[in-house]
Each structure stands twice: as structure tokens, then as C-alpha cells.
Amino acid sequence: MLEQEKPSWAKAMINLLLEAKAAVEAGETLTSDAIACFAARYDRILEVGRLEDAKQNPPIEQPTGKRGKPKQSKPKNLLDRLGEHRLAVLTFLCDLSVPFDNNQAERDVRMVKVQQKISGTFRSEQGAKVFFRIRSYISTAKKQAHSIIDAIEQAIRGKPFMLPTQNP
Incomplete structure (x- = not known):
């Protein structure tokens, strides 16, 4: 997705998650302040991504002749999933038995x-x-x-x- 759409927030999210992974792999249990800092940065990146996507893909106000909601961009779909599954994505920070990846x-x-x-x-x-x-x-x-x-x-x-x- 990053290679195709190239949203700037995606690179920031990748860097944040890799930094968090490195912190966990360093072997020390993260403090609640460190976890809160990673979570706050995560939320800020999602917000920047939503603003960026809204500028690049403004909602279509005119009827398209199709029923239902207009199709969202792939970056917007990813932003929505990352927001909806925030706890699952960041669980590896608090619970060392949860792997970073699948x-x-x-x-x-x-x-x-x-x-x-x-x-x-x-x-x-x-x-x-x-x-x-x-x-x-x-x-x-x-x-x-x-x-x-x-x-x-x-x-x-x-x-x-x-x-x-x-x-x-």
C-alpha cells in the first residue's frame, strides 16, 4: 500500500511501529509513560493521515447513481482499520507474550x-x-x-x- 499510494503518514507509522518493536526487543519492560508516548504518537499519526486523506480525497457530494456510501480510498480504509483495532495493534507493547507480527x-x-x-x-x-x-x-x-x-x-x-x- 505504501509503495502504491505513497501517503506520508504511512512512513511515519512504519517508523513508529519499528521503533516500538525495537524498544520491546531491547528486553526491558516499557514503563507506562513510554507506552503512553507510543500510543499518543500513534493517535497523532492517524489524525494526520485522516486530514491528509480528506484533502486528497474529498467526499463526493453529488449523487453517483449508485446506492450506498461512496467508495473510500485504500489509505482511508487502512486508517480506519488501524483506528478501530488500535488496542490489538499496540498490545505487543504491554504484553510481551504477544508477538509484533503474525x-x-x-x-x-x-x-x-x-x-x-x-x-x-x-x-x-x-x-x-x-x-x-x-x-x-x-x-x-x-x-x-x-x-x-x-x-x-x-x-x-x-x-x-x-x-x-x-x-x-
């Missing part, structure tokens, strides 16, 4: 896409279910810092590792 989720899905590309599809619904169950088990084992080979061996022997249960 790369792990993308890696989990990538194997499915590779399998679809190679064979085109699954031969049966049951085959797809087995594939997903195995991939899920391997992914969970990796996330829980288990050896994948050991986890598979335990599963074959009928003793799969179990996640600890949490009491409410």
Missing part, C-alpha cells in the same frame, strides 16, 4: 498452500483432516519447545504430549 501464523498456513500447489487439492475430506491434525500437532510442539521428532515418536507410541491445563 509471521508464525503465516508460516503455519504456508505448508497448506504448498501442499495445495503441489497436489492441487486433497483427495478426500478425511485426508485433509488428517493433514491438518498432523500440521497442528507439529506446530504446537514447536511452539511449546518440544523436539518435533520426539513429539511425533511419542504420538506414534500412543503417548502424545499434552498441554498443561489451566484452572479458571
Whole structure:
């Protein structure tokens, strides 16, 4: 989006988020003042973006002959999502167990896409279910810092590792 539309606020947002990521990765828990500072800068960038978008894409007052609201620009849609999901975007600042990005989720899905590309599809619904169950088990084992080979061996022997249960 940044490369296509080139809104100036987008570069500022990228820099802010990368700076916040670096601060979190430095290993020290951020103070509430530091978190508030990042959040305030985030809000200011969104406001600048909204003003910039309003200047570049003024609302159409004349009827276009189509029902519903006029189509928004892609930068405006992104601004709206960043504003609506502000808490989710900035959660990594307060909760160190929340990753900055969703790369792990993308890696989990990538194997499915590779399998679809190679064979085109699954031969049966049951085959797809087995594939997903195995991939899920391997992914969970990796996330829980288990050896994948050991986890598979335990599963074959009928003793799969179990996640600890949490009491409410």
C-alpha cells in the first residue's frame, strides 16, 4: 500500500511501529509513560493521515447513481482499520507474550498452500483432516519447545504430549 499510494503518514507509522518493536526487543519492560508516548504518537499519526486523506480525497457530494456510501480510498480504509483495532495493534507493547507480527501464523498456513500447489487439492475430506491434525500437532510442539521428532515418536507410541491445563 505504501509503495502504491505513497501517503506520508504511512512512513511515519512504519517508523513508529519499528521503533516500538525495537524498544520491546531491547528486553526491558516499557514503563507506562513510554507506552503512553507510543500510543499518543500513534493517535497523532492517524489524525494526520485522516486530514491528509480528506484533502486528497474529498467526499463526493453529488449523487453517483449508485446506492450506498461512496467508495473510500485504500489509505482511508487502512486508517480506519488501524483506528478501530488500535488496542490489538499496540498490545505487543504491554504484553510481551504477544508477538509484533503474525509471521508464525503465516508460516503455519504456508505448508497448506504448498501442499495445495503441489497436489492441487486433497483427495478426500478425511485426508485433509488428517493433514491438518498432523500440521497442528507439529506446530504446537514447536511452539511449546518440544523436539518435533520426539513429539511425533511419542504420538506414534500412543503417548502424545499434552498441554498443561489451566484452572479458571
